[in-house]
Amino acid sequence: MKNISEKTLLAVKAAEAELAAVFAKFDGTAKTVAEKILTAFYDNRVSEAHLHGTTGYGYDDRGRDTLERIYAQVMGCEAALVRSSIVSGTHALAIGLFGLLRPGDTLLSVTGKPYDTLDEVIGIEGEAGSGSLSDFGVRYEQTDMKNGFIDYEKVEKRLHKGGVKVVFVQRSKGYAADRRTLPVEEIGRLAKIVHGFDNVYLVVDNCYGEFVQTSEPVAFGADLQIGSLIKNPGGGLCRTGGYLAGTKKAVELCSYRLTSPGIGAEVGASLEENRNMYQGLFFAPTVVASALKCAALASYLFGKAGFRVSPSYGEERYDIIQTVDLGSEENICAFCRGIQSGSPIDSYVTPEPWDMPGYTDRVVMAAGTFTSGASIELSADAPIRPPYTVYFQGGLTYETGRIGIMRAYDEVVK
Numbered sequence: 001m002k003n004i005s006e007k008t009l010l011a012v013k014a015a016e017a018e019l020a021a022v023f024a025k026f027d028g029t030a031k032t033v034a035e036k037i038l039t040a041f042y043d044n045r046v047s048e049a050h051l052h053g054t055t056g057y058g059y060d061d062r063g064r065d066t067l068e069r070i071y072a073q074v075m076g077c078e079a080a081l082v083r084s085s086i087v088s089g090t091h092a093l094a095i096g097l098f099g100l101l102r103p104g105d106t107l108l109s110v111t112g113k114p115y116d117t118l119d120e121v122i123g124i125e126g127e128a129g130s131g132s133l134s135d136f137g138v139r140y141e142q143t144d145m146k147n148g149f150i151d152y153e154k155v156e157k158r159l160h161k162g163g164v165k166v167v168f169v170q171r172s173k174g175y176a177a178d179r180r181t182l183p184v185e186e187i188g189r190l191a192k193i194v195h196g197f198d199n200v201y202l203v204v205d206n207c208y209g210e211f212v213q214t215s216e217p218v219a220f221g222a223d224l225q226i227g228s229l230i231k232n233p234g235g236g237l238c239r240t241g242g243y244l245a246g247t248k249k250a251v252e253l254c255s256y257r258l259t260s261p262g263i264g265a266e267v268g269a270s271l272e273e274n275r276n277m278y279q280g281l282f283f284a285p286t287v288v289a290s291a292l293k294c295a296a297l298a299s300y301l302f303g304k305a306g307f308r309v310s311p312s313y314g315e316e317r318y319d320i321i322q323t324v325d326l327g328s329e330e331n332i333c334a335f336c337r338g339i340q341s342g343s344p345i346d347s348y349v350t351p352e353p354w355d356m357p358g359y360t361d362r363v364v365m366a367a368g369t370f371t372s373g374a375s376i377e378l379s380a381d382a383p384i385r386p387p388y389t390v391y392f393q394g395g396l397t398y399e400t401g402r403i404g405i406m407r408a409y410d411e412v413v414k
Ligand SMILES: *Cc1c(COP(=O)(O)O)cnc(C)c1O
Pocket: 088, 089, 090, 091, 115, 117, 170, 172, 173, 174, 205, 207, 208, 228
C-alpha cells in the first residue's frame, strides 16, 4: 500500500492476529442481525415494486409502509416511521419529543445533559420564542449518571413525585468522553421501573447504537428508539433520513408531529429513496461490524502506543465510537490528516481546526465520505482542548477503513 511505513504495516499485522477473536464476535452479532433482517424481508414478501417510490401525497406507498413494518419487526416493536423527509438525527429526536410531550409535562433526562444539538430543541440554550419545548411549557429536568450507571433509585424517586411524561436516555456516550455507553440490558432495567408508572414513556436516543448488539432498546421495553439513517441502520447507502420505532401508540403520536394531526403516517412520498433504504438496511449489520472492527483496530494500535483509549480493544462495545486521548493539538491534527488522506473522497485535502458555530472550542474534522456528514463512514472529529480527545467512528468496509487507521497511526506515531 502506498505511503504506509513498514513499521505500521508490521504493527497492523500483529494487531489483526491478536484481534481475530474480537472480530469474530462482531461477525457473530452481524450474522444474528442479518438473519433477523432477511427474515423480515421474507415475512413481508418484499418484491421489486417495493423498491420504487411514489410522488405527491404518497398515498398507498407500499414500499414505504412495508419498510416501516420491516423496521418494526427487526427492532422488535409494533410500529416505525422511516422517512427520508426526516433531515437528521436531531430532527427525528425533535419529532419524538414534540410528539409525546404536552404543556405542563416534564421531560426527564436520566443520562445527564443530552446531545448538544438537543439544547435548543429543549430550550436549555437559544432564544425564547424559537419554538422550543420550553416555549410550549414543557419542563426539563435531568438526573446525572452515578459511577457510569443510570441512577435508578433517584429516577424512581422522581417518578413517584409525578409530572414526568418522558424519561429520556441517550444510549451512546456521544461526545461526552467521561460517560459510558449503555447496553440494552441496562435500558431494560430502567424500562421496568418506568413501566411501574402510568402514562410515562421511555424514549431512547439510539444514535450509533443500532445492530451493535443482537437486540435493540425497544425489544427491552423502551417505548421509542430514535436514530439517523446516515449512521448505522442506513448501512452507508441511505442518502438522508431518520427513523423512530416503538409502540403503536407512541409512533402514532409522533406521526402527527412528523406530518400533521389527522394525517399522520399515511402520507409522505418516498420519491426514489426506497431502494437505498431497503438495501442499506440489508447491508447494515455487515457495515456496523466493519465499523466495530475499525474501532477495535484503532483502539489496539493507539492503546499499545501508550495513548488512553476508550473502549479498550477487548471491551464490550455498545456503540461504534472510539475515543483516543492524543495529548496535543499537533497529534489531533496528525490523526485527522491521516484519516482524511486514507478516505475515498477528498483524500488530498488537509483538515484544519476551525471555529464551528455553536462550539466553544475550535474543532478539527476528517470526513472523506460519499454521503455528506455520514458518520457510519470513516470519520473523526476533535475539539481542540485537553485531553485532546479524538472521536473516531465508522468504516463502510474494514478493508478500506484499516487503511485510514494505518495512515493516522503513521502520522501520529512517526
Ligand atoms: C448523531 C447523534 C445525534 C443526532 O445528530 P444529527 O447530526 O442531527 O444526526 C443525536 N445523539 C447522538 C448520541 C448522536 O450520536
